[in-house]
Amino acid sequence: MGAFSVAGLNVKKWGNFERIVFKKRRFLDELPLPPRTKINLNKSKYLRILVPQMGTFTYVCTVRVIAKKTLRAFWLKHSDCEDSLKAWHKEAEESNWETPQDIKKGYPSASILQDNRVVFNIKGNKYRLVVKLNYDFAIVWIRFIGTHAEYDKINASKI
Numbered sequence: 001m002g003a004f005s006v007a008g009l010n011v012k013k014w015g016n017f018e019r020i021v022f023k024k025r026r027f028l029d030e031l032p033l034p035p036r037t038k039i040n041l042n043k044s045k046y047l048r049i050l051v052p053q054m055g056t057f058t059y060v061c062t063v064r065v066i067a068k069k070t071l072r073a074f075w076l077k078h079s080d081c082e083d084s085l086k087a088w089h090k091e092a093e094e095s096n097w098e099t100p101q102d103i104k105k106g107y108p109s110a111s112i113l114q115d116n117r118v119v120f121n122i123k124g125n126k127y128r129l130v131v132k133l134n135y136d137f138a139i140v141w142i143r144f145i146g147t148h149a150e151y152d153k154i155n156a157s158k159i
Contacts, residue, residue, distance in 0.1 A: 074146075081122055116133045116135065126147065127146065130156045
């Protein structure tokens with residue numbers, strides 16, 4: 001499994017297919033899709049397409065954050081961080097993170113942990129957000145969100 005970039009956009013290789021995740025379904029009409037293309041039109045806002053490796057297509061691959069409801073539940077309890085969490089979520093979904101260094105470029109204060117985990121400081125380090133990433137499939141799982149004091153009580157590498 002690997003990744004490559006075409007015209008600055010990210011494509012993930014998956015076996016004999018290229019796995020593309022589109023954030024907006026309108027891209028489907030714009031693509032010349034080859035035979036054997038598998039399309040998953042689920043009810044989410046994401047469109048997943050498996051395309052046989054062809055070489056010269058332009059695809060868009062965005063990060064999928066699981067699950068926004070965890071962030072929403074937290075900002076309902078701590079309303080002062082709502083805007084910060086919404087901004088982080090939007091930036092994460094629109095990002096193109098392939099390595100921990102890509103995250104550090106946009107978030108220099110983020111802490112990179114083992115097992116593809118990252119700790120983000122939210123609202124001036126008042127809150128901590130721990131996520132686990134799968135770089136190959138561009139997925140971010142929210143593992144913990146809490147105050148700095150709550151963060152000190154957990155093991156971020158294992159949660």
